[in-house]
Amino acid sequence: MARPRTFDEKQVLNAVRDQFWDAGYAATSLEDLMRVSGLGKGSLYAAFGDKRQLFLRVLNSYTEANHGRLREALAGAPRALDALRMLIEAPVDDPAGTRRGCLMANSASELGNADPEVLAHAHRTYETSTALIGDCVARAQREGDLPAEADPVALARALLAAQQGLVFMSRTGMDTATLTATARSLATRLLPTSADD
Amino acid sequence: MARPRTFDEKQVLNAVRDQFWDAGYAATSLEDLMRVSGLGKGSLYAAFGDKRQLFLRVLNSYTEANHGRLREALAGAPRALDALRMLIEAPVDDPAGTRRGCLMANSASELGNADPEVLAHAHRTYETSTALIGDCVARAQREGDLPAEADPVALARALLAAQQGLVFMSRTGMDTATLTATARSLATRLLPTSADD
DNA sequence: CTTATGGTGGACCGAACGGTCAAGAACTAC
DNA sequence: GTAGTTCTTGACCGTTCGGTCCACCATAAG
Known part of the structure; x- marks a missing residue:
């Protein structure tokens, strides 16, 4: 009925986890999260909410x-x-x-x-x-x-x-x-x- | 010979330490450090260097x-x-x-x-x-x-x-x-x- | 007094921040 | 095909960041 996601949720969560793990929460920027996940800001927000929720x-x-x-x-x-x-x-x-x-x-x-x-x-x-x-x-x-x-x-x-x-x-x-x-x-x-x- | 300092270095260091202790390094802003120390940015930088050095x-x-x-x-x-x-x-x-x-x-x-x-x-x-x-x-x-x-x-x-x-x-x-x-x-x-x- | 020296405080800077949004793309249902 | 729905992308926003700079001030030496 709609456009399917192009990313695997688990892969994204793992990549994001590693980023937070390496740099800590505050030192991880949205840009970092975009880089390691391969997603744009909008996709991240639509899929997981804001930084803290993620x-x-x-x-x-x-x-x-x-x-x-x-x-x-x-x-x-x-x-x-x-x-x-x-x-x-x-x-x-x-x-x-x-x-x-x-x-x-x-x-x-x-x-x-x-x-x-x-x-x-x-x-x-x-x-x-x-x-x-x-x-x-x-x-x-x-x-x-x-x-x-x-x-x-x-x-x-x-x-x-x-x-x-x-x-x-x-x-x-x-x-x-x-x-x-x-x-x-x-x-x-x-x-x-x-x-x- | 010159204008003397108006702050006590130990007091400032203690206040700054408590701030870093409470909030962590990244989550502590220069504004926070100014507030708890009572010093302006210029004074902080002149006395202790940048955030990381401090x-x-x-x-x-x-x-x-x-x-x-x-x-x-x-x-x-x-x-x-x-x-x-x-x-x-x-x-x-x-x-x-x-x-x-x-x-x-x-x-x-x-x-x-x-x-x-x-x-x-x-x-x-x-x-x-x-x-x-x-x-x-x-x-x-x-x-x-x-x-x-x-x-x-x-x-x-x-x-x-x-x-x-x-x-x-x-x-x-x-x-x-x-x-x-x-x-x-x-x-x-x-x-x-x-x-x- | 004048002058030199260092301290003070805040205006200012460019960059990066977290977050929003709209326009378009990719898909399914019909 | 068309319509409807979700996902994607990146431009954009206001704010805050760390850091610099400079005009001003308070003192000590002469």
């Missing part, structure tokens, strides 16, 4: 994708403890050139005070992550790999904080070897097993 | 002040272990209204990809912090409060990562009680004592 949409799809991957990783691991270890050591695998940190964390840092919605989104994201990790901790306890007396949620929060801290250090350009050592150090202390002692 | 100067004095305070806290504590505990639990004390995170961390997140100098500064900062904390860990080991077999620097890095992670969670608006519990959870696991076991 950003929030990107942020949402980013965290949803992240949670999906986290869910898979935690559910798919043969032993829950392995999944938790990988969670902590994952930040290390980022190639040295692409240490952009976590888009959600970067955005919360940049826009926290100015945009309560971003802060609220970050808060919700961490709650969901905590729940996912907490379930995995409980499973590891049932599997006998973690002491049963620990509170799964408290440990999950500790793991999440440690992971975010690691992502941060990674972003500052810490060399891979040191980063790996730090991740191991944290994993060993936060995820004690009888083998470690 | 920002870098603020960042430097911020981290220096932070390291000074850290040095004092670590050196002044009767027992080193107490200082390390306080290091981890400090993020909790931030009043709920002023959860602005760490200026250095926020800046690295916002400008990391765009300004290598900021990234390098963050890297140097973390190295210095690690050294300070590492010394304190070694002292705690000498005082018999921490297992002697652990590598002080590795533990220092783990503590630093955990602390940065906590500051992050604090920034997202996590309620104080949960934040406290998370800090305790981390402190207990990263700083084990015979009493805790």
Whole structure:
């Protein structure tokens, strides 16, 4: 009935996400968004609304994708403890050139005070992550790999904080070897097993 | 010989620091800086150079002040272990209204990809912090409060990562009680004592 | 006093910003 | 074919940006 779109929405959102991820929200101009998406201003506005709406949409799809991957990783691991270890050591695998940190964390840092919605989104994201990790901790306890007396949620929060801290250090350009050592150090202390002692 | 300045440099730098801290670098305009400092554009430029130079100067004095305070806290504590505990639990004390995170961390997140100098500064900062904390860990080991077999620097890095992670969670608006519990959870696991076991 | 020196504040600049809009192009339904 | 609808493009708008510049001012030295 009408002219069809010439762009793929997912591709555009990915390109826009990378731009925001690389430069931050404020430092990304509409011209940047036009360049990376290949769309004109009018098309961008008609399809996604203004800059902030587009950003929030990107942020949402980013965290949803992240949670999906986290869910898979935690559910798919043969032993829950392995999944938790990988969670902590994952930040290390980022190639040295692409240490952009976590888009959600970067955005919360940049826009926290100015945009309560971003802060609220970050808060919700961490709650969901905590729940996912907490379930995995409980499973590891049932599997006998973690002491049963620990509170799964408290440990999950500790793991999440440690992971975010690691992502941060990674972003500052810490060399891979040191980063790996730090991740191991944290994993060993936060995820004690009888083998470690 | 000439007209004296009518402003106090430290006051101006503090005001400017708070502005950058609240709004971030890109979202802070020269008009904002004029408002919070009470100076005209000409005075700002004559005294501190352009926006970026002023920002870098603020960042430097911020981290220096932070390291000074850290040095004092670590050196002044009767027992080193107490200082390390306080290091981890400090993020909790931030009043709920002023959860602005760490200026250095926020800046690295916002400008990391765009300004290598900021990234390098963050890297140097973390190295210095690690050294300070590492010394304190070694002292705690000498005082018999921490297992002697652990590598002080590795533990220092783990503590630093955990602390940065906590500051992050604090920034997202996590309620104080949960934040406290998370800090305790981390402190207990990263700083084990015979009493805790 | 006069003069030299540096501080101050605001007018001014070109560029870039986010956002709007209208005219035309590409498609489907008929 | 024609009509109707959506998408695309780029010109255009007012605002704000970071930065420069200069006339003016307050002081100290002589």
